Amino acid sequence: MSFSAQPHRVVIVGGGVAGLEVASTLGRLARGRRRFEVTLVDRDSAHIWKPMLHTIAAGTSDISQQQTTYVAQARAAGFTYQPGEVAGLDRTAHALLLAALYAPDGRLLIPARRLAYDTLVMSIGSRANDFGTPGVAEHCFKIDSRLQADAFNQEIRLRTLQCLSQGGMLSVGIVGGGATGVELAAELVQLVESSVAYGAHGLAERMKITLIESGPRLLAAFPEDISAATQARLEALGIRVLTNARVSQADEAGYVLADGSRIDATLKVWAAGVKAADVLANLDGLEVNRANQLVVRPSLQTTLDPHVFAMGDCASCTPEGAAQPLPPTAQVAHQQARHLIRYLPDMILSGRSVPAFAYRDMGALVSLGAYDAYGSLGQYGLFKGVTFRGRLAQLSHTMLYRSHQARLHGFWRGSLLWLVDCLNRRLRATIRLD
Incomplete structure (x- = not known):
């Protein structure tokens, strides 16, 4: 792989369990180097471990004590945080399209914009699926x-x-x-x-x-x-x-x-x-399944674009030799995050390919x-x-x-x-x- 004066731009979309771990670890690796830089995009301002959300909902945990604000984590871990929500993708130009952000009263906060990338990692999680049930x-x-x-x-x-x-x-x-x-x-x-x-x-x-x-x-x-x-x-x-x-x-x-x-x-x-976000169904032609999950190869690269990775609940990954895709669980997301943490720097710095992800069912x-x-x-x-x-x-x-x-x-x-x-x-x- 040849290198230009410009650092390799890694953009991670989604600050959940997997996305924030990857951004934090890669950010620390990139700190002090000029070979690559890490940007995290999320529409929210703070992260809470998803398996804890039910305690926040019930009020048995204090939201202010359990959340990690992205701005503070970005400063501590060496990555850049960009508030924003994905609106689309331009794969030819290697640009992520971000929607405009508005205040609750309708005032424009941040205009719609484009964010350039060399490697894009989609990790926007999932949401409950109401299956179109009325009401x-x-x-x-x-x-x-x-x-x-x-x-x-x-x-x-x-x-x-x-x-x-x-x-x-x-x-x-x-x-x-x-x-x-x-x-x-x-x-x-x-x-x-x-x-x-x-x-x-x-x-x-x-x-x-x-x-x-x-x-x-x-x-x-x-x-x-x-x-x-x-x-x-x-x-x-x-x-x-x-x-x-x-x-x-x-x-x-x-x-x-x-x-x-x-x-x-x-x-x-x-x-x-469980259903992935609707926006994934229109990411410049990337392959998705019926639940809007991005279909990825065992390397976690999307089937139609090796520059775009997906992990966690928003990815449909069928390991080599398996008959069914992996379930959308926090355990899968965590293991996939560790896989990319281990191999993405080698891909960026040395041009090596990312090997197949191997899942271990730990219970x-x-x-x-x-x-x-x-x-x-x-x-x-x-x-x-x-x-x-x-x-x-x-x-x-x-x-x-x-x-x-x-x-x-x-x-x-x-x-x-x-x-x-x-x-x-x-x-x-x-x-x-x-």
Whole structure:
């Protein structure tokens, strides 16, 4: 590969688990060198570890303590942050098209612009898929992002105050029995218990939570014993769990099921299905699947353009010899990020090709807040297929987050953040009260 005086421009779109880890690590490598430079693009201003969003939504975690602002992280890690939302792609000119950004009151903040790249990495994650179900867009909350989780938290605090001051019931209906729906349901129980401890007497009797799953069991991606144990634990906490219940419509009062029955819900959350952003379907002809995911080769390069990579939930990657694409999970996104961190610098600096990505199924974890946690060791290692629960599973879930913080901030700063969180749990309110 020949080099010009201009540094190789690496543009990463999406500051989620995978995108921010790649930007932070490559930014540190690029610091002090003139061979390449790293830019991160995201429409939001801060990052929160996606498996923690349900705690932000419930208010059992403080959003200001758990978020990493992109501007501060860019300064610490040596990359450039550009606020923006993808509007399109010009592959011939190697330019990413960014839409204009507006303030909530309609004022123009940043005009539409073009951002040049030599290597582009798409990592914009995914969102819940309502499958075109009538009424979902108008009446249901989603918690796919930091801002969505915060919006739900603000609404549930207002509804709780109304419930306590005006009487009546507060019913919450969650559609989707995957990890997000299950963990949110448990976290809301914890919210109620903590609220009662702070003086919200009678809230436990007035708040009802229903979890609705269209399939035959919760946590379909987990072993059956974990699914059964999780449902039993949720029901013991007072949550109504419905399986084999497909929602055909959402309205202001709740949900209508396919069999014609109704589920009343003052607050409605849609946490079912996975779909990549619609903009990916129109990225200058790049190949996508039915879920709008960019189809990539085992090297994580898109099938039609070797200069464009994709990873995480927005990528459809079928490993060599596999029959099905990898699932859109945080574990896959993390491993793909580590793969690009390892091989992109060699590609940029030495012209070497990126080898095929090899996925290792390390298992899965689901946390029911303070009540329980469950895990499986997956299909890799000595104890493959083993399931476990309780303190070991809770510790494992915690360590995933702390490892993510260490990768972003370094071992010592990550350890200090953990210490601060431990101190805050003792010194501050256990739920958001502002």
